[in-house]
Structures are given as C-alpha cells and as structure tokens.
Amino acid sequence: MVWLVARFGWFVTYAALVEGVVLLVFMGYVRYDTFYDVNKWNYTRQHGHSTPDLQTFYPILQEVQVMVVLGFGFMMTFLRRYSHSGLTLNLLLTxxxxxxxxxxxxxxxxDRGFINLNILSMVDASFTCGAVLVSVGAALGKTSPTQLLLMSVLEVPVYHLxxxxxxxxxxxxxxGGSIFIHTFGAYFGVAFSRCVTRKVVHHHHHPNNTSSYTSNLFSMLGTLLLWVYWPSFNGVVESGRSQGRAVLNTYLALSGSTMGALITSSLTHKLYLQYPMMVPAANTSFQQDLDDLAPGEGRTAGQQALYQALATFITxxxxxVFGGAVGFLLTFAPFDPLTQPRLYTDAPWWELPEDGEEEELIKEEVSNGGVRRIFNIQVGERGGGRGGGARLPSLRDGE
Incomplete structure (x- = not known):
C-alpha cells in the first residue's frame, strides 16, 4: 500500500482499489434480468418476463443523464479557478x-442472492448520482479528488439506507426526490464540508473562493439544462396518468410558482393518488369508488403529515450525522486533504497558462471590449496576442 502511494499517489491507489472491488462484485453477484439473459431466453419467450420495457424508460433515462452529466457538470463551474476540476470531478463521481x-x-x-440488472437499475442509480453531486457542490474546491471519491463510496450506502x-x-x-435526494444530499454535503475543512486555515475570504463573469455564464448553462430536463427527472419512474401529472406539474412549478403548482394539483387530483396510505383499510363502499386503488391504512391527513415529517427528520x-462523520474521517493524512495553497484552484490537477500570460490576455480583452477575446481565452488560439496566445488546459498526465 505504501509503495503504491509512493509510486502512483493517493488518488490512483484508492480509485484502483475501489474499482477493483466493484469489478469483483459485479462478476460474482450482478446478473442481467431474465429478458436480457441469453441462457434464459427460451424460458422468457414461453412464460413471459417482468423486465421493464427498455423503449419506455430509455429515452427519459437519457434526459436524466443530460441533467446529471451536463446540468450538474456545468453548474459546478462557478468557481473562477476551479472550473475544469469541477466539470471533470462531476463526470468522475457520476x-x-x-x-x-x-x-x-x-x-x-x-433475488436468490444475486443483483438483477435492468433499465430501472440505471434509473435508480442516476437518482443516487443526483444526491451525491448535490453533496459535492457544498465541498467543491475545499476537498481533494481523493476525499470526494471516498465520500461517494461512504455516502451511497447511507443514501440507500x-x-x-x-x-x-x-x-x-x-x-420528485425533494426529501430523499435533494434534502439528504444537501445536508450530507454541508455536514461533510464543515467537518472535512476543520483543519484548513480560515478560508471564507480566500481570493479564489469567488466567481467570474465566464464561470457564472457556464454555471448558468448548467442551471438551464437542469431547468429543461427536470420534468423528466420527476416523471421517469412514473407511468400512465401519474407520469403525465408529474411532468405537467413540474413544468408549472418551473414556469410559474411553487404555490400555483401545488394549488392546481390539489384542485384537480384526489389526495389519495398522492398518498396511498390514506386510502381506507376496510373494503367499504367509499373505498370501492377510488378507482380500484389498493387498500391503505386509513391514515388521516395529520397522520400522513406526521409520517412525512418523520421521514424528513430521519433524512x-x-x-x-454520517456527512459529518465522513468529513471528520477524511481529514487525516492518508486521505490526501488539501492545504491552504491548494484550495479553489485547478493548478494541482491541470496544466494551465502562466498567471502573467492569463492576466495580459484579460487586460487586452477589457481594453479592446471585444467578444472575440473572451472566446479566444476559453478555447485558445494559434498565434496572435502576447506569448503566442492562450494555451489549452490539459491533464498533467499527458496532453
């Protein structure tokens, strides 16, 4: 272990170890669902199967992946000197x-000691990515890639629990995942961030803990992608009329107001469709009028509200608790914590233009007042400008 760290560094050592364990678990315990398993094809042709329809879920799953990879990814570019790391770490942790x-x-x-793999497995995994990436947003720039990798390893089991x-x-x-995805991810991230940075010098006014016009622009692009695809995120696991309501209500909430969406939903839909446990338990004539809904527990509105509050409290x-514990654990030396000079900067992980060269380009951009210079700074240029133009950022391991 010590030799590996000395030879390859903390990140490569931990990442290879985690990926190796994951590979072994997949080889030993993960199986395709019956419909995808060639050895069971004749059985499924004769007796049918319970595998979710790929054509039903795959298009929306792609849209959810756009949210996770591009939406969250570009949203992580809000720090002026940490944009490349934010975007790359988002993809890595996804x-x-x-x-x-x-x-x-x-x-x-x-299922009989094995894990079934189908399209809904990927949908649920994408939801888990949402929770983890929300947590990452609270610790971005203040943690090393090694710490974020291990945070993900420890957060995922707690999320599913x-x-x-x-x-x-x-x-x-x-x-819509407001409790189990967004609330959990946000508070896990806040607790983790508070604990994992306890040994770092006070950094609330760190010069790099700020945004720029360009970083805000790309972060806004991520927000727009999330805005466009959020109805798919909320409706992907629903079907039929439930899916239609989820998509429409999300659009209303995005384009209007949350209160207006809630009022519209309350006026047009039965409360039992939203809270199945409020359906009467007994087979009464009243219950028979509820569109063949399965009997519930007969909870009152107050009881259901109490369960909702309890679920939120547990979340x-x-x-x-676990966010703080993970943050505390990952501050020790074997987990590659950041020091003050490495906060909020791409420099330890990327080859970037020299500071003087970058400042000259920015001064020229401001003096010319032209949009062309902004584009050149972002994508690089051949020749022209001082020092031959901006150099494209690249990973330190190679061009």
Missing part, C-alpha cells in the same frame, strides 16, 4: 456512483 448504486441497491432487492427507511418502512411519498439526521 461514473463511480452509477456502479456503487447498482450494488448497494441490490443489497435491498436481491435512508431511502429504504422512508419509502418502505414509513411509506413516505417523495416523487436530516442520517445526512448530518
């Missing part, structure tokens, strides 16, 4: 979390 989520979710849904408690034990309803508790 790739890792997708694999970890399939394994962890399979722990709660094993909380989701299982809320969905299956409390029967809390959270179609906050698990997020803060």
């Amino acid at each position: 790739a890792l979390t997708l694999q970890l989520a399939i394994i962890t979710r399979g722990f709660f849904t094993t 909380n989701s299982h408690l809320g969905h299956h034990l409390l029967a809390a309803v959270d179609h 906050l508790l698990l997020a803060v």
